[in-house]
Amino acid sequence: xxxxxxxxxxxxxxxxxxxxxxxxxxxxxxxxxxxxxxxxxxxxxxxxxxxxxxxxxxxxxxxxxxxxxxxxxxxxxxxxxxxxxxxxxxxxxxxxxxxxxxxxxxxxxxxxxxxxxxxxxxxxxxxxxxxxxxxxxxxxxxxxxxxxxxxxxxxxxxxxxxxxxxxxxxxxxxxxxxxxxxxxxxxxxxxxxxxxxxxxxxxxxxxxxxxxxxxxxxxxxxxxxxxxxxxxxxxxxxxxxxxxxxxxxxxxxxxxxxxxxxxxxxxxxxxxxxxxxxxxxxxxxxxxxxxxxxxxxxxxxxxxxxxxxxxxxxxxxxxxxxxxxxxxxxxxxxxxxxxxxxxxxxxxxxxxxxxxxxxxxxxxxxxxxxxxxxxxxxxxxxxxxxxxxxxxxxxxxxxxxxxxxxxxxxxxxxxxxxxxxxxxxxx
RNA sequence: GGAGAGGUGGCUGAGUGGUUGAAAGCACCGGUCUUGAAAACCGGCGUGCGUGCAAGCGUACCGUGGGUUCAAAUCCCACCCUCUCCGCCA
Numbered sequence: 044x045x046x047x048x049x050x051x052x053x054x055x056x057x058x059x060x061x062x063x064x065x066x067x068x069x070x071x072x073x074x075x076x077x078x079x080x081x082x083x084x085x086x087x088x089x090x091x092x093x094x095x096x097x098x099x100x101x102x103x104x105x106x107x108x109x110x111x112x113x114x115x116x117x118x119x120x121x122x123x124x125x126x127x128x129x130x131x132x133x134x135x136x137x138x139x140x141x142x143x144x145x146x147x148x149x150x151x152x153x154x155x156x157x158x159x160x161x162x163x164x165x166x167x168x169x170x171x172x173x174x175x176x177x178x179x180x181x182x183x184x185x186x187x188x189x190x191x192x193x194x195x196x197x198x199x200x201x202x203x204x205x206x207x208x209x210x211x212x213x214x215x216x217x218x219x220x221x222x223x224x225x226x227x228x229x230x231x232x233x234x235x236x237x238x239x240x241x242x243x244x245x246x247x248x249x250x251x252x253x254x255x256x257x258x259x260x261x262x263x264x265x266x267x268x269x270x271x272x273x274x275x276x277x278x279x280x281x282x283x284x285x286x287x288x289x290x291x292x293x294x295x296x297x298x299x300x301x302x303x304x305x306x307x308x309x310x311x312x313x314x315x316x317x318x319x320x321x322x323x324x325x326x327x328x329x330x331x332x333x334x335x336x337x338x339x340x341x342x343x344x345x346x347x348x349x350x351x352x353x354x355x356x357x358x359x360x361x362x363x364x365x366x367x368x369x370x371x372x373x374x375x376x377x378x379x380x381x382x383x384x385x386x387x388x389x390x391x392x393x394x395x396x397x398x399x400x401x402x403x404x405x406x407x408x409x410x411x412x413x414x415x416x417x418x419x420x421x422x423x424x425x426x427x428x429x430x431x432x433x434x435x436x437x438x439x440x441x442x443x444x445x446x447x448x449x450x451x452x453x454x455x456x457x458x459x460x461x462x463x464x465x466x467x468x469x470x
Numbered sequence: 471g472g473a474g475a476g477g478u479g480g481c482u483g484a485g486u487g488g489u490u491g492a493a494a495g496c497a498c499c500g501g502u503c504u505u506g507a508a509a510a511c512c513g514g515c516g517u518g519c520g521u522g523c524a525a526g527c528g529u530a531c532c533g534u535g536g537g538u539u540c541a542a543a544u545c546c547c548a549c550c551c552u553c554u555c556c557g558c559c560a
Contacts, residue, residue, distance in 0.1 A: 084520055088529045095529090098541045102488040113540085120540040138519095245550090287480065412480080412498095419517085 060151030159366025192469030396427030
């Protein structure tokens with residue numbers, strides 16, 4: 044969320060950022076809102092000053108036994124009170140009007156983010172490994188999974204409806220192995236602390252990371268008013284909400300392997316086949332809470348952590364810098380890792396790492412104490428998938444499928460698969 | 471689900487209608503002392519908002535949101551959270 048004072052001081056930077064975002068918010072409208080709020084606050088405070096001084100005078104008059112004077116003063120304050128009453132209502136209205144406007148505004152891209160409209164304008168940052176030779180026979184993951192008897196969409200649909208899958212046997216274990224492998228890698232090699240967070244959160248938490256108020260339709264809501272997390276980023280990042288962190292606790296690096304729930308409200312008809320886009324999927328998430336001056340380095344570090352997963356699985360992928368029009372609401376800069384899927388003959392997003400600056404920290408009110416031991420500043424937050432297990436499963440199946448229908452288990456996963464070397468078709 | 475207790479500044483913890491933004495201690499910052507450190511002593515030390523070039527001034531804030539009152543941390547209402555006991559339960 045933006046600080047209105049920053050917008051007042053940097054209107055052209057703000058407008059330029061909004062333009063790059065293809066967003067229609069403009070500084071002049073917000074400043075006008077703030078002007079009317081400020082003007083009103085000043086008037087209200089003057090009235091409050093008079094009320095306070097007069098009230099103190101009443102106290103003094105009572106103390107000295109001057110009842111007549113006290114009564115006179117009471118009558119005087121009564122009138123001021125009327126104005127204050129309505130004035131406070133008006134202040135609340137003006138403040139929430141401004142806050143509502145501010146909380147719906149996306150973050151501004153960093154200067155080095157390529158300009159663009161949608162995914163077609165994303166820029167290749169680096170490519171790792173070689174794409175397998177084109178193959179006519181390459182199968183899609185759901186063909187492979189179903190042939191193994193390990194990917195049951197029909198039963199899942201009977202149980203829960205569309206966009207769910209039921210995994211069985213070796214395939215189910217393979218997904219679990221991927222999750223275990225990734226979270227072990229991040230905790231033992233990359234310095235992240237493992238967290239097992241709640242999967243349901245309250246409004247304020249979903250607001251903190253930017254899901255609310257604008258994207259409530261993308262989330263599942265429980266009957267008692269909570270939200271199913273769409274990513275562990277939400278609870279992990281909010282662990283520092285409303286806190287003042289000591290300098291020596293930073294950086295804070297957290298990881299979690301959790302189910303994620305998304306309504307996919309806006310994507311009817313897209314990726315309906317297979318398990319590319321599900322209402323429920325598992326993901327290893329990475330979150331860093333960091334000092335502002337370190338946040339850009341941390342983004343590179345985080346991408347490296349995510350890339351390491353794919354390198355260890357020996358998967359070919361490319362890392363993309365998202366263009367200004369393709370980034371998420373809270374992000375200032377985002378790298379996507381796109382893994383090569385032979386079955387689709389295409390690169391598909393498998394991980395996404397973003398730096399949010401103080402955008403989320405302001406929403407959450409997460410601050411830290413500076414070196415002087417006194418002043419406070421907002422932390423910076425970063426989040427990234429240390430790879431979604433569902434999509435990693437897809438990638439492994441499509442890249443490790445053999446002609447006879449079996450799937451070779453990647454070396455890195457064997458310790459988690461009871462040293463199994465291949466998953467064979469059922470029966 | 472039933473009964474009770476409680477939420478005060480970075481932390482601990484006083485404070486039940488009138489100079490209380492809030493005692494005290496700890497932590498922290500500056501200073502004295504010391505070869506240095508510790509201890510001791512002296513001083514300082516909340517946040518948001520408004521206003522101002524600034525010093526400052528004003529205002530709001532004692533879980534959150536409303537209300538009563540000339541005046542609320544203190545009284546009333548609703549909600550949130552924590553703890554204890556009982557019930558139920560993986």
